[in-house]
Amino acid sequence: MPLLIFSTSLKPVSRSRILARAAQHAATAVGGAELIDLRDHPLPLCDGATFGLPAVERLSTAIRGATAVLIAAPVYNFDLNAAAKNLIEHTGKAWEDKVVGFLLAAGGQRSYMAAQSFAGSLALDFRSVVVPRFVYATRESFSGEAVTDPEIQARIVALVEAAQRFGTALAAAPAPR
Numbered sequence: 001m002p003l004l005i006f007s008t009s010l011k012p013v014s015r016s017r018i019l020a021r022a023a024q025h026a027a028t029a030v031g032g033a034e035l036i037d038l039r040d041h042p043l044p045l046c047d048g049a050t051f052g053l054p055a056v057e058r059l060s061t062a063i064r065g066a067t068a069v070l071i072a073a074p075v076y077n078f079d080l081n082a083a084a085k086n087l088i089e090h091t092g093k094a095w096e097d098k099v100v101g102f103l104l105a106a107g108g109q110r111s112y113m114a115a116q117s118f119a120g121s122l123a124l125d126f127r128s129v130v131v132p133r134f135v136y137a138t139r140e141s142f143s144g145e146a147v148t149d150p151e152i153q154a155r156i157v158a159l160v161e162a163a164q165r166f167g168t169a170l171a172a173a174p175a176p177r
């Protein structure tokens, strides 16, 4: 099973999408990763009656089949953007026992704990296993379409390797009775 990376920014030009692509590139060293851009899979706002949509089924299947899932998202209002939350609301149970990691693009340094409540909700609701390595990058770490900050690049590689390691180990562990 490969890694799965979600790019959740709906903005045409997006720094979190650059992080997602950099993670996909880094993943070639650990077996590869599929990148799903939410702009290519439009979802309505979840209202509790939209679960049966074909797009939801496709995304749930991709999540279920992945070794681990990385979420590359913009920070909005000290949290992940609403599109990322809408994805979770739609695909809920697919995240059960799933290894999950985060790559965040932000406007400034002050929101560096932005993934905390989102990660907590995945852990509490679905027993997702959150990789304790985070990528958090601001404008200064990019040039054009590239991540130019060596520390952020190293963090991307470390996150990808850890997600693959955690995911593989969890898949090999005997399921609880």
Ligand SMILES: Cc1cc2nc3c(=O)[nH]c(=O)nc-3n(C[C@H](O)[C@H](O)[C@H](O)COP(=O)(O)O)c2cc1C
Binding pocket: 009, 010, 011, 013, 014, 015, 016, 017, 073, 074, 075, 076, 077, 078, 079, 105, 106, 107, 108, 109, 110, 111
């Ligand atoms: C509605 C909105 C809310 C934002 N809130 C925050 C915030 O709380 N903290 C922060 O550091 N940046 C915030 N930003 C800046 C974005 O995180 C930043 O522009 C980031 O690059 C967006 O990611 P993207 O380029 O992948 O779309 C906000 C931007 C928008 C549009």
